[in-house]
Amino acid sequence: MKNKIVVALGGNALGNSPKEQLELVKNTAKPIVDLIEEGNQVIIAHGNGPQVGMINLSMETASRCNSKTPEMPFPECGAMSQGYIGYHLQNAIREELLNRNLEMQVATVVTQVIVDKNDDAFNNPTKPIGAFYSEEEAKRLEIEKGYVMKEDAGRGYRRVVPSPIPIDVAEKEIVKTLVDNNHIVITVGGGGIPVIKENNSLIGVPAVIDKDFASEKIAEILDADYLIILTAVEKVAINFGKENEKWLDTLTVDEANAYIEEGHFAPGSMLPKVQAAVKFASSKKGRKALITSLEKAAKGIKGETGTLIMD
Numbered sequence: 001m002k003n004k005i006v007v008a009l010g011g012n013a014l015g016n017s018p019k020e021q022l023e024l025v026k027n028t029a030k031p032i033v034d035l036i037e038e039g040n041q042v043i044i045a046h047g048n049g050p051q052v053g054m055i056n057l058s059m060e061t062a063s064r065c066n067s068k069t070p071e072m073p074f075p076e077c078g079a080m081s082q083g084y085i086g087y088h089l090q091n092a093i094r095e096e097l098l099n100r101n102l103e104m105q106v107a108t109v110v111t112q113v114i115v116d117k118n119d120d121a122f123n124n125p126t127k128p129i130g131a132f133y134s135e136e137e138a139k140r141l142e143i144e145k146g147y148v149m150k151e152d153a154g155r156g157y158r159r160v161v162p163s164p165i166p167i168d169v170a171e172k173e174i175v176k177t178l179v180d181n182n183h184i185v186i187t188v189g190g191g192g193i194p195v196i197k198e199n200n201s202l203i204g205v206p207a208v209i210d211k212d213f214a215s216e217k218i219a220e221i222l223d224a225d226y227l228i229i230l231t232a233v234e235k236v237a238i239n240f241g242k243e244n245e246k247w248l249d250t251l252t253v254d255e256a257n258a259y260i261e262e263g264h265f266a267p268g269s270m271l272p273k274v275q276a277a278v279k280f281a282s283s284k285k286g287r288k289a290l291i292t293s294l295e296k297a298a299k300g301i302k303g304e305t306g307t308l309i310m311d
């Protein structure tokens with residue numbers, strides 16, 4: 001076995017509708033199976049911002065229009081998004097493995113991630129979910145539905161929900177056992193279903209954990225060598241979008257922290273990726289994080305592209 005790698009998939013790996021997702025995951029499966037074929041042990045995590053927003057809005061609209069449709073609590077919407085995305089991803093990976101005559105099994109674990117009920121995030125929603133709206137539509141939604149709407153990295157307005165820090169992964173021992181037995185696991189989907197611990201109970205809370213932080217958490221738990229965060233850009237930049245933009249090949253933890261301080265990474269998009277990468281790279285000697293695009297994942301792990309973050 002070469003490396004144990006946790007791969008965190010960003011929004012561009014999944015699309016915005018079931019039809020789009022079913023097509024896109026075929027491409028997503030290829031670089032993942034490339035890594036597996038090269039002898040790496042791969043654990044997959046993914047986002048769910050657009051999907052959990054879509055499910056929540058659909059259920060809310062249906063229950064308002066039809067008394068036979070029950071109200072769906074937000075954590076249950078998160079669980080639905082894990083199942084829906086995991087179902088498409090695991091089938092795409094399964095098919096790609098079979099096409100290459102690789103005899104491995106893949107499954108999604110419905111994963112709960114424990115958060116602190118007193119996390120400040122519950123008083124300050126920051127995580128964008130669902131579709132993008134114009135400023136006018138956003139104002140209307142705030143009044144009509146009581147949503148909190150915020151501008152998302154120059155792309156339009158989205159609903160924001162609390163995004164607490166992941167503390168632990170409830171199903172970690174099961175995930176570990178599956179990984180140790182050479183199975184491919186999709187876990188902490190959408191950052192995991194956020195739950196708080198009350199005695200012997202795990203109770204779902206209305207929030208969306210950042211998948212970059214949840215991926216980092218499971219990577220530490222599984223003692224992974226690499227955390228690979230796949231997104232729409234091949235590398236991380238400083239002065240992003242400006243005339244003096246500079247794409248980075250490597251970043252030390254100290255450099256990354258200095259650039260974070262200087263505000264080079266947009267909150268809600270690149271900032272959590274760099275923060276998660278820094279946390280992983282500084283958690284144990286030899287651990288490395290890579291931020292690159294889905295298409296460049298295989299080249300990235302060979303050290304040919306992407307931004308490598310190490311201590």
Ligand SMILES: Nc1ncnc2c1ncn2[C@@H]1O[C@H](COP(=O)(O)OP(=O)(O)O)[C@@H](O)[C@H]1O
Binds near residue numbers: 012047265
């Ligand atoms: N400093 C930066 N370097 C590179 N990309 C950046 C930077 N700041 C913001 N971005 C933007 O962040 C995006 C990735 O965030 P996002 O789309 O939210 O991630 P995800 O793939 O997890 O859905 C990039 O596609 C890019 O447009």
Ligand SMILES: NC(=O)OP(=O)(O)O
Binds near residue numbers: 050208212
């Ligand atoms: N849960 C989460 O981080 O989703 P996105 O990656 O879609 O924002």
